[in-house]
Amino acid sequence: MTMDNPYLQSAKRVIELELQAITQLLTQLGDAFNQACATILGCTGRTVVIGIGKSSHIGNKIAASLASTGTPAFFVHAGEACHGDLGMIMPNDVVIAISNSGETTEFITLLPQLKWLKVPVIALCGKRDSSLGAAADIYLDASVAIEACPLGLAPTSSTTVALVIGDALAVALLEARGFTPIDFARTHPGGNIGKRLLLTVQDLMLTGPQIPIVPMDASLKETIAEVNRKGLGVTLIVDTEQQLFGVFTDGDLRRAIEQQLDLTTTCISQFISRGGKKIAATTLATEAVCLMEQFNITSLAIVDAQERPMGIIHLHHLIKAGVA
Secondary structure, X not given: OOOOOHHHHHHHHHHHHHHHHHHHHHHHOHHHHHHXXXXXXXXXXXXXXXXXXXXXXXXXXXXXXHHHOOOOEEEEEHHHHOOOHXXXXXXXXXXXXXXXXXXXXXXXXXXXXXXXXXXXXXXXXXXXXXXXXXXXXXEEEXXXXXXXXXXXXXXXXXXXXXXXXHHHHHHHHHHHHOOOHHHHHHOOOOOHHHHHHHOEHHHHOEXXXXXXXEEOOOEHHHHHHHHHHHOOOEEEEEOOOOOEEEEEEHHHHHHHHHOOOXXXXXXXXXXXXXXXXXXXXXOEHHHHHHHHHHHOOOEEEEEOOOOOEEEEEEXXXXXXXXOO
């Protein structure tokens, strides 16, 4: 495929025209954008995004972006709103109405009803002197010089501009609310983001009889038997107060064999120094992964405030949960 291929030429022309339209937004928004953000922030209800045709698809995306970043929002199709769905809008809501022409029949039908509800209307519109632009409380200038469609018919540049304004609103509101990654994860509990930001080791650790554990006066032989029984390649060692004394691993076993120690008579406390890597149950699973990578280990003891083992987590558990 050569650089003068007509498909590529067409693609580049579309991209250039839409880039121009987006760049023009830098001078179009102005103080109206500040007013729109302040109105949405002060809303005690939901932000209702209304659109029809191609604008309905853009509106769905804008509503979804707002909802996932801390602004309660949903989308209503303008046609359906004219046939009953208007009842979904309450007086304490705010409306974002998307229409390039501002003269869509459904919007003209809805405007008196929205005024009756006394809900603030933010017009995301391409014509200020249109019915929608004139009736709106706040007008966001979404006009474009030219559509990327060579016929000037298919919404292209105009829908891109509307989408960018929606993203700008969502991000500005996110920042104004102090929305955090944890907040974001709470709206995405089913995805990788939620797993990485919400899961703690408490959600994944083994507890009770699943924990490989021996007292500090156990022999090396008894310790190795516990490692084999629990199948994690490791066991925790506790002192007389049931506090974590140390951790015995497969690597320690190899070291004991190299030293030709008597497995039956050698006490584990004579072989293992006090210590071992440990974390709290509330530690994020992602932090556990980082700790394992840092120290090149595959297991971590989970201890309570008194340093007593309450669980153990293995790298395998983190991988299975999609965290590592």
